[in-house]
Amino acid sequence: MIAPLDRSRPEPLADQLAAAVIAWIEARGAETAAGAALPSIRRLAAETGVSRNTVVEAYDRLVAEGRILSRPGVGFRVAPPAAPLPPAAPDPGGVAAVADRVWRLYDDRPALLRLGGGRLPDDWHDTTDLARAIRRVTREGGRALIDYGTPLGEPRLRRLVAQRLARLSVPVAEDRVMLTTGASQALDVVIRALTRPGDAVLVEDPGYHNLFGLLRLQGVRMVAVPRRADGPDLQALDAAAAASGARLFVTNGVLHNPTGSTTTPQIAHGLLTVAARHDLTIVEDDIYADFEEGSPAVRLAALDGLDRVVMVGSFSKPLSSALRVGYVAAAPSRMRGLVDVKMLSSVASSRFAEQVMAVLIETGGLRRTAEALTRRLARQRAALLPALRRAGWRLFAEPRGGMFVWAAHEDAADARLLVDAAAARGIGLVSGAVFRPGLEEGAWLRINIAAAADPRARAFLKDPLG
Amino acid sequence: MIAPLDRSRPEPLADQLAAAVIAWIEARGAETAAGAALPSIRRLAAETGVSRNTVVEAYDRLVAEGRILSRPGVGFRVAPPAAPLPPAAPDPGGVAAVADRVWRLYDDRPALLRLGGGRLPDDWHDTTDLARAIRRVTREGGRALIDYGTPLGEPRLRRLVAQRLARLSVPVAEDRVMLTTGASQALDVVIRALTRPGDAVLVEDPGYHNLFGLLRLQGVRMVAVPRRADGPDLQALDAAAAASGARLFVTNGVLHNPTGSTTTPQIAHGLLTVAARHDLTIVEDDIYADFEEGSPAVRLAALDGLDRVVMVGSFSKPLSSALRVGYVAAAPSRMRGLVDVKMLSSVASSRFAEQVMAVLIETGGLRRTAEALTRRLARQRAALLPALRRAGWRLFAEPRGGMFVWAAHEDAADARLLVDAAAARGIGLVSGAVFRPGLEEGAWLRINIAAAADPRARAFLKDPLG
Numbered sequence: 001m002i003a004p005l006d007r008s009r010p011e012p013l014a015d016q017l018a019a020a021v022i023a024w025i026e027a028r029g030a031e032t033a034a035g036a037a038l039p040s041i042r043r044l045a046a047e048t049g050v051s052r053n054t055v056v057e058a059y060d061r062l063v064a065e066g067r068i069l070s071r072p073g074v075g076f077r078v079a080p081p082a083a084p085l086p087p088a089a090p091d092p093g094g095v096a097a098v099a100d101r102v103w104r105l106y107d108d109r110p111a112l113l114r115l116g117g118g119r120l121p122d123d124w125h126d127t128t129d130l131a132r133a134i135r136r137v138t139r140e141g142g143r144a145l146i147d148y149g150t151p152l153g154e155p156r157l158r159r160l161v162a163q164r165l166a167r168l169s170v171p172v173a174e175d176r177v178m179l180t181t182g183a184s185q186a187l188d189v190v191i192r193a194l195t196r197p198g199d200a201v202l203v204e205d206p207g208y209h210n211l212f213g214l215l216r217l218q219g220v221r222m223v224a225v226p227r228r229a230d231g232p233d234l235q236a237l238d239a240a241a242a243a244s245g246a247r248l249f250v251t252n253g254v255l256h257n258p259t260g261s262t263t264t265p266q267i268a269h270g271l272l273t274v275a276a277r278h279d280l281t282i283v284e285d286d287i288y289a290d291f292e293e294g295s296p297a298v299r300l301a302a303l304d305g306l307d308r309v310v311m312v313g314s315f316s317k318p319l320s321s322a323l324r325v326g327y328v329a330a331a332p333s334r335m336r337g338l339v340d341v342k343m344l345s346s347v348a349s350s351r352f353a354e355q356v357m358a359v360l361i362e363t364g365g366l367r368r369t370a371e372a373l374t375r376r377l378a379r380q381r382a383a384l385l386p387a388l389r390r391a392g393w394r395l396f397a398e399p400r401g402g403m404f405v406w407a408a409h410e411d412a413a414d415a416r417l418l419v420d421a422a423a424a425r426g427i428g429l430v431s432g433a434v435f436r437p438g439l440e441e442g443a444w445l446r447i448n449i450a451a452a453a454d455p456r457a458r459a460f461l462k463d464p465l466g
Numbered sequence: 467m468i469a470p471l472d473r474s475r476p477e478p479l480a481d482q483l484a485a486a487v488i489a490w491i492e493a494r495g496a497e498t499a500a501g502a503a504l505p506s507i508r509r510l511a512a513e514t515g516v517s518r519n520t521v522v523e524a525y526d527r528l529v530a531e532g533r534i535l536s537r538p539g540v541g542f543r544v545a546p547p548a549a550p551l552p553p554a555a556p557d558p559g560g561v562a563a564v565a566d567r568v569w570r571l572y573d574d575r576p577a578l579l580r581l582g583g584g585r586l587p588d589d590w591h592d593t594t595d596l597a598r599a600i601r602r603v604t605r606e607g608g609r610a611l612i613d614y615g616t617p618l619g620e621p622r623l624r625r626l627v628a629q630r631l632a633r634l635s636v637p638v639a640e641d642r643v644m645l646t647t648g649a650s651q652a653l654d655v656v657i658r659a660l661t662r663p664g665d666a667v668l669v670e671d672p673g674y675h676n677l678f679g680l681l682r683l684q685g686v687r688m689v690a691v692p693r694r695a696d697g698p699d700l701q702a703l704d705a706a707a708a709a710s711g712a713r714l715f716v717t718n719g720v721l722h723n724p725t726g727s728t729t730t731p732q733i734a735h736g737l738l739t740v741a742a743r744h745d746l747t748i749v750e751d752d753i754y755a756d757f758e759e760g761s762p763a764v765r766l767a768a769l770d771g772l773d774r775v776v777m778v779g780s781f782s783k784p785l786s787s788a789l790r791v792g793y794v795a796a797a798p799s800r801m802r803g804l805v806d807v808k809m810l811s812s813v814a815s816s817r818f819a820e821q822v823m824a825v826l827i828e829t830g831g832l833r834r835t836a837e838a839l840t841r842r843l844a845r846q847r848a849a850l851l852p853a854l855r856r857a858g859w860r861l862f863a864e865p866r867g868g869m870f871v872w873a874a875h876e877d878a879a880d881a882r883l884l885v886d887a888a889a890a891r892g893i894g895l896v897s898g899a900v901f902r903p904g905l906e907e908g909a910w911l912r913i914n915i916a917a918a919a920d921p922r923a924r925a926f927l928k929d930p931l932g
Contacts (some may be wrong), residue, residue: 009620060830066629070833079633131604134611138600143595163532167545180788181647181812190810192683197663213810217658324816345654346647349820350790364526367536395890427638 002039005048013050017058022067025078034080038068046268099461115422115451115460117430118257120317120403124373124450129365130319130356137355151339153179153327154354160361161313164311168289169302170311172329178338181349183287183314185327187250188214188347190283190310190328193337195220200246203234206435206444208257208285211250211417222437225249229257229397234270241278254297255288258435258446259406260399265298272304280308287326288315290370292399293378293441306331317355317403319368323353325389373399380453381405384461388447396444404448406432408443411465415445418464427460468505471514473930479516483524486514488533489639491544497537500546503552504534531805581888581917581926582895583797584723586783587868589915590839595831596822597787598692603821611818617805619645619793620820626827627698627779627793634755635768636777638795644804647815649753649780649792653716654680655811656749656776656794659803666712670698672872672901672910674751688903691715693722697729700736704742714744720763723902725872725911726865731764737768747773753780755834759844759867772797776804783869784836789819839869846919847871850927854913857928862910868918872898874909881911884930893926 002018005013009067032207038044041059045052054411059076062068069079112372114121124184152158156173156219166306180186187210195201203222215222225245226233232251249453251271253263266410275282301309306329328338342349360366381399388395388407396406412418416432422429451457469486473478478699491499504510507525511518525542528534534543580587602610624640632640646652652678661667663685669678671690681688689710690827692699697715698717710832717737719729729737743826750766767775770796780792794804826832847865854873856863862872878884888895898910917923 057829061828063830063833064629064828066633070837125611127607130611131607134600134604138597139605141597160530163530167532184812197685210583210810210813213806217807217810219663286499323818324812340679341683343674344683346650346790347676350816352789353816363532364522367529371536421518422892430612 002044002048003426005050010466012321014054014057014061015030017044017048017050017054018061021058021062025067033078037079038076038078040075063372077258079284081290102158111450113454113456115427115448115454115457116419116446117451118403119448120373120450121454124376126369126372127359129363131355133356133359133363133365136359137235137352140355149344151348152168152177153349154351154358156324156355157361158327158355158357160413161329164361165329167300167309168296168299170299170329172306172308176329176335178301178328178330178335178340178342178348179354180326182324182347183285183312184315184329185324185342185346185349186312187211187283188328189338190312191215191218192345193334194248194264194281194283194310194361199248200244202237202240202244202246202249202280203437204256205250205437205439206258206432207250208252209434211285224437227259229259229261231261231267232271234267234274238274239276241274241280245343249275250283250285251300252285252287253290253300255284255399255402255404258290258404258432258444259396259442260402261397261406262297262400262402263300264445265280266302268303272308275308276295284309284310284311286311288317288402289313290315290318290366291374291377291402293374297400301329310334315360315366317372319357319360319366323356324350325357327426334359374450376450377401377403383447384447384449384452388461391464393461399449403448405447405449406444407447408445408463413443414441416441416442420447421465423459425456425460427456467511468514469517471656473749478546480520480523480527483489483510483520483921484515484527484927485757487528487664492862499544502544504542504544506541507673538589539893547600556701572850579893579917579920579924581893581920582885582912582918583914584869585592585914586839586916587920591840595835596789599822599825599829599831602825603818606821608857611640617814618643619815620729620817620824621793621823623820623827624793626824627706627795630827632764632778634765636765636772636795638772640800642772642798643795644796644801644808644810645815645820646792646794647780647812648782648790649751649811651808651815652671652674652780652792652794653677653749653751653777655804655807656778657681657684657686658811659800659807660714660747660749660776664709668706668710668712668715668746669903670717670722671903672724672898673903674718675900677751678903682810690903692821693725693727695727696697697727698731698737702741702771703737704740704743707740707746708785714749716749716751717766718751718753719766719884720752721757721865721870723754724870724898725862725909726868726870726895727863729762729766734766734769738766738774741774748775750777752777754783755779755780756784756832757843759842760839763866767795775930776800781832784839785823785826785832789822790816791823796827808930839877841868843869843915847915850913852917853924854927857930859927865915866894870913871913871915872910872911874911875930879909880907880908882907884911887931888926891926893922 002024005016016367041052041055043056063070065271067079069077071077122339157179158177159178162172162174179191191214195218200221201215202223202225202317206227223240225237225240234315255262282300301311302370311329330338392410393407399405409418419429419431429445431441433439450463468490471482506519507521510521529536534545535544537543552852577912623645624643627643628638628640646655657680661684664691666688667681667686668689668691669701672693678688689712691706692704721728748766767777777795795805829907858876859873875884885895885897895911899905899907901912918927
């Protein structure tokens with residue numbers, strides 16, 4: 001009944017067999033065939049002269065495709081014809097029409113050069129160490145593959161995070177570290193644990209767009225504190241805290257997104273003094289730590305001993321955003337609330353991903369990868385910054401490392417002109433308005449230093465409106 | 467300077483070398499050694515007669531442990547002695563003291579028999595297919611390893627979800643499916659997108675404890691609708707919707723947690739009629755779909771065509787909670803809001819995990835695993851239910867499948883008696899109060915059918931207060 005297979009053809013036998021079964025079903029007409037029994041695995045193997053494994057493989061694929069059904073104890077049967085999947089909805093209000101400015105940078109169009117994007121280009125990533133670590137954890141198997149992590153996350157990785165923080169002079173025991181599904185979940189958990197709708201929260205302007213979105217989602221009132229080249233504007237912070245009654249300030253001190261600036265030790269100390277005056281809790285977003293060049297900058301959490309500072313970090317930037325591993329470090333008194341929110345919103349983070357990250361740290365893979373990327377970024381930046389200045393770009397700060405430079409062009413008082421000009425040349429930029437809590441338009445843009453090395457980017461940056 | 471290695475010892479040479487470097491540092495005194503240059507990789511390899519790779523491995527481990535520093539272009543140096551990590555905080559308000567009833571079931575004590583737990587015992591899981599799928603995705607490499615997914619999630623897996631839903635007569639195009647970090651994130655995203663603080667939301671009583679926590683976190687008011695053996699109590703639903711003005715009802719129709727009951731077609735139809743009367747949106751939590759026995763139950767989303775129903779699902783239950791892959795299916799008009807919340811709170815889900823899950827479905831691994839577990843659960847249940855009845859347990863409903871039975875014992879009007887008696891015998895139960903939106907204590911307990919097969923559980927269930 002099933003057509004014979006042809007071993008001289010290049011297609012694998014399982015593919016041929018699956019196609020032959022479909023041909024048999026379609027020859028009978030899917031409607032009339034529905035429910036008909038298919039030969040047992042043993043019989044079909046004998047009939048067609050292939051191994052039983054090949055039959056299992058072919059049947060499994062057809063089950064996955066919904067062409068046949070497997071009924072325990074009964075065997076395989078022809079599936080009733082599925083109602084065709086509805087076509088993608090044409091409505092203009094749906095997802096297909098979503099084209100907000102941030103989204104465009106996450107989409108899957110490979111042709112777009114993400115000059116305004118937040119990640120390293122794909123071809124900068126070497127996945128050798130990562131693949132090796134995944135293979136090792138998979139080989140060790142066991143609970144890493146099947147189980148939730150514990151509420152705080154895998155102890156082995158928490159210990160490594162504590163050591164990492166100790167090297168930044170942030171003293172923290174491993175039970176003061178909670179692992180999260182990337183730094184995004186960490187920020188989300190911290191906001192949900194530490195704020196209530198209607199609260200005022202101090203944020204940097206410009207700052208991290210997803211943070212602003214999370215705060216809006218929580219229904220809090222954002223109060224902007226200008227970001228300077230040396231850190232947050234302390235006078236403005238002092239005045240905003242007094243006027244708003246805010247009790248929380250979120251800051252991205254090291255290699256700040258989007259400006260690339262790093263808070264100086266003096267501003268860091270002053271910031272904690274202002275915070276003490278207004279009893280502010282500070283969330284220190286430290287996700288670019290792996291891209292620092294030279295000696296590490298002073299962390300607020302180091303000066304403060306994690307008293308009023310809650311620190312958020314990540315391993316995603318140099319290695320992999322696909323793994324989604326981040327962390328929060330906080331004082332004992334705050335941990336209970338943080339863990340509760342994490343458990344409610346995700347039960348636990350991925351033990352598998354946490355084990356992989358632990359192996360990558362223990363074997364030096366993270367260090368090697370981060371160092372190589374940091375050196376490459378430094379080289380690109382050394383070439384890029386003078387070229388930008390020559391081409392009429394004004395730079396907000398001289399970045400000490402990292403992926404971003406915040407720039408404005410003398411010929412474009414409105415950055416949207418540049419965004420449109422770039423789009424016409426297949427280059428994705430986002431207007432700096434995205435990085436402002438009030439979405440105010442202006443002259444500034446974030447430029448991704450890695451993407452700027454592409455010849456299309458170089459040509460555009462040299463003469464953006466030409 | 468570094469002590470010679472002994473090839474006759476069983477320890478790997480890299481371990482011996484790392485130990486020898488530490489011995490050298492400690493012989494000099496960590497304080498005085500700090501900053502001292504270590505031999506180059508080439509020199510140390512020559513001195514000790516090991517390969518350069520062995521030296522790199524030893525140095526990498528010492529860098530990861532914080533004993534030595536790597537400075538690009540300079541080489542390896544002895545690290546300054548780290549401030550000792552602070553000891554675990556003794557304060558009783560901290561995380562170490564957290565022992566709320568749900569948490570206990572997630573902890574890492576291997577000796578505890580989780581008779582009240584929500585998962586299958588570790589030894590029920592066969593990770594062969596999962597490990598194979600991970601290896602395949604790792605071998606294919608590329609963006610799966612390094613990159614965020616797209617906002618909706620990996621198209622390949624969304625297509626498979628759409629096919630899965632089509633087999634349940636839920637018509638959905640793949641662009642109406644959003645992948646999430648487990649069903650937990652799916653529920654969280656749905657709640658945040660569809661409710662505002664102060665809203666009233668209808669929930670099942672008893673129901674899923676994490677859902678109640680998420681709703682509390684969002685600041686909404688929960689209105690309880692009694693769950694019966696055949697589904698939600700429709701008269702109570704009607705009255706509660708009218709009295710509260712709620713616009714959202716969350717229900718776990720198939721293999722309901724904690725009662726094991728499944729909504730009948732008649733109640734499903736009636737539920738949608740009540741929903742239409744009050745213009746309710748319904749969240750249908752379908753995470754136990756893989757454990758159904760026989761023909762699938764009627765889904766609300768199938769009757770309603772995903773008009774007012776938002777469906778939440780998962781692949782975690784049979785396979786792996788470590789992967790964290792779930793999904794939401796919804797009408798086009800709702801997708802934009804859902805995707806926005808997902809992007810804000812996590813940027814994206816794990817493309818790696820999504821690829822692994824796609825491979826597991828395409829190769830039949832999910833089907834095989836789910837079928838084997840479902841058969842095993844059916845056998846256990848067939849033995850357990852009569853034994854429970856003989857031992858004086860009253861059952862809320864006769865489960866059609868799944869992991870749970872909801873039971874009360876004739877000798878314990880307060881389930882806490884049973885929880886304490888079980889704890890004294892190394893068995894973890896949770897009082898049914900955890901599954902009630904108002905946390906009311908009562909006689910009911912959730913029993914995990916898989917864990918009940920353990921001899922300790924059998925002895926306890928036979929004579930719980932003896």
